[in-house]
Amino acid sequence: xxxxxxxxxxxAGITIIxxxxxxxxxxxxxxxxxxxxxxFGIAGLYVLLGADFIAIVQIxxxxxxxxxxxxxxxxxxxKIVDVEIKSESFQVIPAIIFIGILMGGLVxxxxxxxxxxxxxxxxxxxxKILGNIILxxxxxxxxxxxxxxxxxxxxxxxxxxxxxx
Amino acid sequence: xxxxxxxxxxxxLKPEITLGIGLLLIVLLDLxxxxxxxxxxxxxxxxxxxxxxxxxxxxxxxxxxxxxxxxTDRNFGMLTLDAxxxxxxxxxxxxxxxLVFFSITSAEVKSVNNRLGEYYALILGMLLGMxxxxxxxxxxxxxxxxxxxxxxxxxxAGFTKLRSRSSEAALKYLLYGGTASGIMLFGISLLFGxxxxxxxxxxxxxxxxxxxxxLTFSTAIVMIFTGMAYKISAAPFHFWTPDVYEGAPISITAxxxxxxxxAGFALLIRFVKTVFVMFxxxxxxxxxxxxxxWQTFIIVxxxxxxxxxxxxxxxxxxxxxxxxxxxxxxxxxxxxxxxxLSDKGILAILIYFTFYLIMNLGAFYIVMxxxxxxxxxxxxxxxxxxxxxxxxxxxxxxxxxSLVGLPPTAGFIGKFYIFVSLxxxxxxxxxxxxxxNTVVSLYYYIKVLKYIYLVKGDKIETIPINYSNYIVIITxxxxxxxxxxxxxxxxxxxxxxxxxxxxL
Numbered sequence: 001x002x003x004x005x006x007x008x009x010x011x012a013g014i015t016i017i018x019x020x021x022x023x024x025x026x027x028x029x030x031x032x033x034x035x036x037x038x039x040f041g042i043a044g045l046y047v048l049l050g051a052d053f054i055a056i057v058q059i060x061x062x063x064x065x066x067x068x069x070x071x072x073x074x075x076x077x078x079k080i081v082d083v084e085i086k087s088e089s090f091q092v093i094p095a096i097i098f099i100g101i102l103m104g105g106l107v108x109x110x111x112x113x114x115x116x117x118x119x120x121x122x123x124x125x126x127x128k129i130l131g132n133i134i135l136x137x138x139x140x141x142x143x144x145x146x147x148x149x150x151x152x153x154x155x156x157x158x159x160x161x162x163x164x165x
Numbered sequence: 166x167x168x169x170x171x172x173x174x175x176x177x178l179k180p181e182i183t184l185g186i187g188l189l190l191i192v193l194l195d196l197x198x199x200x201x202x203x204x205x206x207x208x209x210x211x212x213x214x215x216x217x218x219x220x221x222x223x224x225x226x227x228x229x230x231x232x233x234x235x236x237t238d239r240n241f242g243m244l245t246l247d248a249x250x251x252x253x254x255x256x257x258x259x260x261x262x263x264l265v266f267f268s269i270t271s272a273e274v275k276s277v278n279n280r281l282g283e284y285y286a287l288i289l290g291m292l293l294g295m296x297x298x299x300x301x302x303x304x305x306x307x308x309x310x311x312x313x314x315x316x317x318x319x320x321x322a323g324f325t326k327l328r329s330r331s332s333e334a335a336l337k338y339l340l341y342g343g344t345a346s347g348i349m350l351f352g353i354s355l356l357f358g359x360x361x362x363x364x365x366x367x368x369x370x371x372x373x374x375x376x377x378x379x380l381t382f383s384t385a386i387v388m389i390f391t392g393m394a395y396k397i398s399a400a401p402f403h404f405w406t407p408d409v410y411e412g413a414p415i416s417i418t419a420x421x422x423x424x425x426x427x428a429g430f431a432l433l434i435r436f437v438k439t440v441f442v443m444f445x446x447x448x449x450x451x452x453x454x455x456x457x458x459w460q461t462f463i464i465v466x467x468x469x470x471x472x473x474x475x476x477x478x479x480x481x482x483x484x485x486x487x488x489x490x491x492x493x494x495x496x497x498x499x500x501x502x503x504x505x506l507s508d509k510g511i512l513a514i515l516i517y518f519t520f521y522l523i524m525n526l527g528a529f530y531i532v533m534x535x536x537x538x539x540x541x542x543x544x545x546x547x548x549x550x551x552x553x554x555x556x557x558x559x560x561x562x563x564x565x566x567s568l569v570g571l572p573p574t575a576g577f578i579g580k581f582y583i584f585v586s587l588x589x590x591x592x593x594x595x596x597x598x599x600x601x602n603t604v605v606s607l608y609y610y611i612k613v614l615k616y617i618y619l620v621k622g623d624k625i626e627t628i629p630i631n632y633s634n635y636i637v638i639i640t641x642x643x644x645x646x647x648x649x650x651x652x653x654x655x656x657x658x659x660x661x662x663x664x665x666x667x668x669l
Contacts, residue, residue: 105384109355113381116361139171140178140243141305144297147185148313151290154192155320158283159335 008048015041026088032071039063050122053130177226177246179219180254184293187212188286195282202281203269209285210265213292217258224251242364245302245435252515252662253299253431256522260424261292263526266637267416272537273325274416284324288420291317295428302439304353304363304389307432308346311392314425315342322413322421334412341405345395352388355381365439372454373443379456386457393436396429397496400470407477410489415536418485419529422492423522430499430518434511437503449508450590463504468598471497475605484532484542487609488525491568494606495521501599502583505590508663513586515659517579520648524567524576527641531561538628544616551618554628558617560638565610567645570603575648582656 018037025031039062046055089095123129134142175182191209198204226246268274274284294313301307319342323335357363359382360371371377391402398406410418437459442451453459474494481487499521502514532542534557539546551558567574580603587596630638648655 109381109384113359113378115358118361136171138305140174141309143185144306144309144313147188147290147293148309148316150188150192151287151313151317154283154286154290155316158280158287158320159323 004048008045011041011044011048013041014038015045024089028074029071032067032074035070036063036067039067051126053125053127174242174244177223177244179222180216181293181296183212183216183219184289184296187216188289188293191282191286191289195286198282202278205281205285206265206269209289210262212289213258213261213265216292216296217255217262220251220254220258224248243303243306244297244300245439246300248662248664249435249511249515250300250431252659253427253518254296256427256518257292257295257299257424260420260427260522260526261288263637263641264288264416264420264424266633267419267526267530267533270634270637271414271416271533273414277325280324284321287317287321287324291321291425295424298428299431299435301432302365302435304356304365307436308350308353308392311346311349311396311432314396314428315346318417318421318425321417322409324417325414330412331414332412334409337412338405338409341402342395345392345402348388349392352385352391355385356389359385365436369440369454372440372456377456383457387462389436390433390462393429393433394466397426397433397499398493399466399496399500400473400493403470403473403493403496406493407481407486407489410492411483411485411542415485415529415533415542418489419526419533422488422529423525426492426496427518427522430514434503434514437506438511445508451506451508453506460504460506463500464592464595467497467500467504468595469497470494470500471599471602475602475609478606478609481609482544484536484544484547484613487544487613488528488532491606491609492525494602495525495568497602498580498583498599501587501595504595505586505592507586507590509586509589512656512659512663513579513582515662516582516652516655519655519659520567520575520579520645523641523644523648524564524574527638527645528561528564528568530637530641531557531564534630534634535628544613547613547616548620550616550628552621554630556635556638557628557630560642562614562617563642563645565613567649569607569610573646573649575645575652577649578652 015038018034018041021034022031022038025034039058043055043058043063046052046058187209190212191205194205194208195202223246268284274281277284291314294310294317297306297310298314301310319335319339322338323332325331353363356368359377360368362368362371395402395405410422413421438451441453441457441459443454444452446452471494474490474492474497478487478490478494481490499514499517502510502517504510535546535550536542550561563574567576570576570580584596584599587593587599
């Protein structure tokens, strides 16, 4: 076990434990805070994989942006709506059994499969390469993502706006 | 350099670019048109027609374009153009044109007339997603196009949000859809882990040359199938269908039941044929890479789908729910065409889908007219319809008979081709089960006819119909009857379009 492995397990542990807490704690504000650690742990994993740009984006967009929005959303709507915002769990035992089987199966697959291995030299910085690929090979995907986000925006506006009856 | 590929790709992307520009145009025009929003109907119609023109223009092209990279030998594209894709694109565009006509007359759409711009922006986005789904030959493209279709349809399902049923439909659709695409994405990641590629042609090459772990591979395939099965509402991923179909505005329900299903089928067929088929024999039978038993898998799914669909439909009293379950059952019949794993089966699917599009839209249109007047889709509202509005009653009868698959309607020809392809491949037992299913389906369609003709209503309501309604119904009615008698043109056309581009 070298230093790389230790760091990996550390980040993986943070991600999994806080991910579990997100879905199991009752108080939704606490859940949002645990989500912070989950997203942070994933950013750490990205760094370990050599994807520095994606790691930074993960921190900036998810931790810095989306999560703050979620927290604001939770705290601001808490008082407006009469309903107490709490997350509860139903059917715990069947869910544990089902997820246990699923997890066992997936872990078995992960361990036994011959994964395709590409010897990659991790570049010093990935930003330039990413930019090149996005604007050449994946240009169509990139443009399509733009339209997808536009549709999401229009959809969100449609749902959120007040209708005059 | 790569830029050459991009410029070359642009010439093949004309329909998609038209739709993209059209979408932006609608969003912009929506800002300026305040008084008469109805003009947006016709602008959207024009955009769809121009797109259709560009699609037809490509009818003799057959190639994959926009390659991932030119530096290596991986010269396979994100999208594939072939006759098969163009056939499905035309089907989807036809459905969209009819949707515009539906929307012009629908009372539900009229009630949200001030948001018509958003309505059409979302529909064009969905159409763009479906066009890309039909021609996608890269897993990233597959996933993104499915997401584009799903996102637009979630919002459209809840578009008339004043009704709580509509919001419920949208939320359910979102939850099911999110789960299904999550599972699909996980499957894609597994497949990428095994083969090291996202391009379907490349994956095919890897599967031929290298040994892959078959258990992991099957898991990945089943997971990817989940995402597609959810789009075509095949069991056991059909639970969202009745609720969403019931809650969504009828025009959108009709559109979901044909167009997004067509795109799902095109994607599924392209996936199976591109990744798994090594070569086709002279008589059209496929030789598959023996790594995943598609035949057994699809037989189980399709029998489950049509049996569940048909038997649950027996208890439905809401016309939209009834048509929802009937559309699930039809997805089962259509999947049967894939089980034979031959070009004949694909031919049967193409023919069946063409007729299914016409008759299903017809049935939904009449249900829409009735629901607009009476305010509910309850089956008892049909009482005495055959006497009060003979034209509507007769038309609905013909569409329903066609949905059962009785001669002399188009539905019969569609079912006939499916059964012939089954018998050709000696799958007698499956054909018998499908036939028994058709008999079961007869019961609930006849139940509707009973209300139309035999049960007298206490007060007879006339459904007012104007000329545009007449025109829409008649344009759907004529092919339903005509193709039941003279179906050679469709069969010839489908025969030309049955070949997919594979094995570059």
